[in-house]
Amino acid sequence: MEKKLRSQQWFGKKGKDGFIYRAWMKNQGIPHDEFEGKPVIGICNTWSELTPCNGHFRELAESVKKGVWEAGGFPVEFPVTSLGETLIKPTAMLYRNLASMDVEESIRANPIDGVVLMCGCDKTTPSLIMGACSVDIPTLVISGGPMMKGRWRGKYIGTSDVWHMAEQYKTGDLSQEEFVEAEACMARTPGHCAVMGTASTMASMVEALGLSLPNNASIPAADSRRKVLAHLSGRRIVDMVREEMYLSKILTREAFENAIIVNAAIGGSTNFVIHLLAIAGRIGVDLKLDDFDALSHDIPLIANIQPSGEHFMEDLYYSGGLPAVIKELESLIRKDALTVNGKTMWENCNAAPCYDRDVVGTLENPFKPQSGMAVVKGNLAINGAVIKPSAATPALMTHRGKAVVFENIEDYHARVDDPDLDIDANSIMVLKNVGPKGYPGMAEVGNMTLPKKLLEQGVTDMVRISDGRMSGTGYGTVVLHVSPEASAGGTLALVQNGDWISLDVPNRSLHLEVSDEELAERRREWESQLRAQPPRGYVNLYIQHVEQAHLGADMDFLKGKSGSVVTRDSH
Template identity: 65%
Template sequence: MTEKKTPLRSAQWFGTADKNGFMYRSWMKNQGIPDHEFQGKPIIGICNTWSELTPCNAHFRKIAEHVKKGVLEAGGFPVEFPVFSSGESNLRPTAMLTRNLASMDVEEAIRGNPVDAVVLLTGCDKTTPALLMGAASCDVPAIVVTGGPMLNGKHKGKDIGSGTVVWQMHEAYKGGQISLDEFLSAEAGMSRSAGTCNTMGTASTMACMAEALGTSLPHNAAIPAVDSRRYVLAHLSGMRIVDMVHEDLRLSKILTREAFENAIKVNAAIGGSTNAVIHLKAIAGRIGVELDLEDWTRVGKGTPTLVDLQPSGRFLMEDFYYAGGLPAVIRRLGEAGLLPNPEALTANGKSLWSNCQASPQYNDEVIRPLDKPLVDDGGLCILRGNLSPRGAVLKPSAATPELMQHRGRAVVFENFDDYKARIADPDLDVDETCVLVLKNAGPKGYPGMAEVGNMGLPPKVLAKGISDMVRISDARMSGTAYGTVVLHVAPEAAAGGPLAAVRNGDFIELDCANGRLHLDISDEELAGRLADLKPDTSAKIFDSGYARLYVDHVMQADQGCDFDFLVGCRGSAVPRHSH
């Protein structure tokens, strides 16, 4: 019996003997492509976020070449194409502003071109969710290949973590503990190879999320960028995507609710970034999976953090890979009965558990056993109350335990410019018991919801040797950051949320154990303050262009900050041709 083959989408371009087929094939042949490459071979798009302005992704051309070798070996034909690269380190005001733009680029590039499947080359923070969002909206076979983390940073004979060392040393400099020369001396040693941040920041977190969701091959998340095994994985991923076409293994078969529950559990176990909440919600919205903030409590709460990585712990991603990588973490969870859906399907056609059940575990310091966790409960803390009626998040593994139940006087900054202007003022009325509150830094207010929520402490407090305070905002923070920081307050201040009504001197109660964030004023007083608020119309720069589109259509943090008109799967139906 002849094996039934999945019809190729690309045949609608290249598979006819009429005028249209002639034109599509002929113009492609100007690249030196022989005729037999169009004869029933799967056309594999390599969706590349390479950019020299996105340093985390600057080595992707080499990775793409290895993907191509795998595609060719498996009998497919690779075609590489560029998409917008949202690089967090350089892009102003924040790469989050352009995550949705990149996802639109990816979606339209896939739908409008003759590709049967895509390999998604991702790295810096927003490129992973953006490419998965765009591909999910088309629901084609897709596999993620990340660029891998940098090697461990080095400074004064010690390992330093990218991002994390910046926050640490800058606070020490502001507090007078080190000189400017000492602060700047770490700069050259922090980023000493190609790759993404080597801490469990958002890039590494989202690489782990892609693997936990089943959208990549095992070990994709942690192999260092310059390790030859990264190129082997790229080659194998290129081979695998060809088989996924023949199996019709589309994203909707992998990105199930069960897969997202696994990812939530894994995020707690790795001490992952709070940004994963927003990105997973956005990806789920594109594929049609209902995901709520309560799922992070229901699935993640009570999960021990096993991975001892900065910013929560001691080690870095290079160490994580050598210790066994994400499969070792999943094995520990599975053996303890903590993996919600072990039979969830993954990109290699096997279940998540079958991929990880025999994974080696080499270092109990880096990947801790269940009875010696870094944090007993690493599940992201979801907070609700009159200050965050639609939710806020806090990362317990990066917080100070003594501050997770705290009541303090609010010191309010109306926006980030206000914060920068006043935080170092010796006359600022603040001490370590206060709660720093930042407004108008959310999706609409910044716009783009920049990573400014981990406000640096006032120098007068740092000088006392204090290293943490409760901080609350509608902003995000880098996954490389740390502290008792309440983020993603929804609705945001710029959308008329209660955060906008907070005044200096108000008392705020944070109660992580009970998931409560409370502004200590009466309901009547809060309603009156909100009624008196006047919209801020000063930001004229956002009256036109993409930023205008963003402000008009971005949803709140609890909804994933996607555009309201992008939610849902639109499929890969070929648009009407013009010839």
């Protein structure tokens, strides 16, 4: 016997309730037979003019609708909180969990049988997936796609070049006028960052998890084939409802392992760790920070994409897309993991061609011998911290230096370019109070720009440590996500100028060379200091309930799915 559609608990009712549910929908010109047993497909749209990366989603949603209609479904588009990485203060990460709540309750409260999640800019992807996990209905994801690579003064540029140009601007090698000129040359088409930043990492994560159709990760936003993908996705989600292919059937332990393995091979963003942990917590898969190290430890860099490599997401698509990368991982991936098109991961990728070996390498001939995420632990990061080896300087992966401490981001900005700052190339820059509770929201400030005087000396990288995050477009020997964070009383809060710190990435160690007795005394002093009261509203709720980075920085009361319940009739 065919299972009754969830939407029929609204539209299939007789009498007054059915009248009310259908009548107001009919004011949009919908024929009555659309309500008679067709799968209702929600199109969860993060379009916003304040989220430039997702600014083309209105048009993309129309392609989804075409596919839904063709497959015999009934599409309904609805908006949710949109998180634009480039504009939101203090950081979009502060609102990731809030957006996930919006998505969860919007799906739960409405007559939706299956949902298409339209996401692109960094936090829109994990927030939408997290929310959908908590309801667990058939779900398919469409990313907005990367922008075309920029072109400035005869060379290709992307978001990773912003960091280079910022340093040149700081030293006077690039004028303000040249900086402004480069702006328009870089972001010249719709889409998110053209490199393997967090947005493209999230799109790749979606495909590696099996939540999208193949090639979702790399088709450029401006390419008409992105619309074709959306159209086909609209068709497929209707069949997923009929097949009762719930999100939990896709998001198995094997799917998460695939995502970690693929992320290592593409040199994905460190933000991948914190978002995948949060998604796993919502769907109920037991995933730990140490799993990222264990699963990606020996995986080399196969995708030659900035910032770890040389090329752009657009080039990855022309070279065969993510399926071409996954094919090279045949001996490592979980081949039988199910994907939304009803096929296994290996069925989707086993015949994938590669058209450019300068963009997609092999396990035997990679672009860098080590990629992935390294998890370091020690008295400075009891629960762990992460570093991205493929974006770091090899010579600094084992390093001992004196700490130069910045108590918060304001302290950093005030002193980093002070000519009298006691710092040299061997120092270790330490930034406190930028974690989940401390910022609040855990901003992307961990890849601190080096002091001007060191840049002028030709220094290009230093060890940097913080409880914050960094942009996926960033690079450098940067230790991030230190847990527990300073504001939660982690050892990071106790670091002082001049303390010796040892980083040993090969042996996965991060150690503050201060005795336990001295740390205990410092802790007593730290605990005696007056704490500011948390602010009002959502930020207060966030600070009181957000978990630490090694758990995904979700709120404790949001973990675990609670089922697709229907609210009581209120008419």
